[in-house]
Amino acid sequence: xxxxxxxxxxxxxxxxxxxxxxxxxxxxxxxxxxxxxxxxxxxxxxxxxxxxxxxxxxxxxxxxxxxxxxxxxxxxxxxxxxxxxxxxxxxxxxxxxxxxxxxxxxxxxxxxxxxxxxxxxxxxxxxxxxxxxxxxxxxxxxxxxxxxxxxxxxxxxxxxxxxxxxxxxx
Numbered sequence: 210x211x212x213x214x215x216x217x218x219x220x221x222x223x224x225x226x227x228x229x230x231x232x233x234x235x236x237x238x239x240x241x242x243x244x245x246x247x248x249x250x251x252x253x254x255x256x257x258x259x260x261x262x263x264x265x266x267x268x269x270x271x272x273x274x275x276x277x278x279x280x281x282x283x284x285x286x287x288x289x290x291x292x293x294x295x296x297x298x299x300x301x302x303x304x305x306x307x308x309x310x311x312x313x314x315x316x317x318x319x320x321x322x323x324x325x326x327x328x329x330x331x332x333x334x335x336x337x338x339x340x341x342x343x344x345x346x347x348x349x350x351x352x353x354x355x356x357x358x359x360x361x362x363x364x365x366x367x368x369x370x371x372x373x374x375x376x377x378x379x
Contacts, residue, residue: 222345229326236318240311241285245270247315249278250287250308258301260293287311 233244245268252267253259259267265275279302282288287308293299304312327335 232326233322236322237315240315242311245278246282246287249275249282250304250312253288253302253304254309254312257303260296260299260301261290262299264302282308 230244233247237243237247249264249268252264256263256267261275261279262272264279265272268275270278279288279290279300283290285307286305289303289305290300291303293301330338
């Protein structure tokens, strides 16, 4: 049995990510924002006129969840949702001036957080940390892709076996 105290890399990464999420939320609280809302605004700022479905893919969240998130951002007058002229089921998202001002103001918050979190790290250590975490991310994505390919191949094989006439099996 694996326990939290076995000093596993995955446990350490989880704990650090958990603490980082809480610190971000604490610093955003005075602005009545959450990490997800801040991240969504940043993604929209960097990708003007993206669709809700594209935002959902970027956030790695479901379409319904992102729909509710966009509703809340729209209520706060941070986002404008426009019907997509090429796809009547889709909406294009853009930031309001209010959101742009807020994001500009939050640049200092992001810089302070980065400085506080990386206190005591040299630039070389930060680069090494980033390279290592990016490699872990690529490896995990590769494993997930391979896993999906195996599941798909297995499903195809089962489908082929099921479609065989009974006479072919005897």
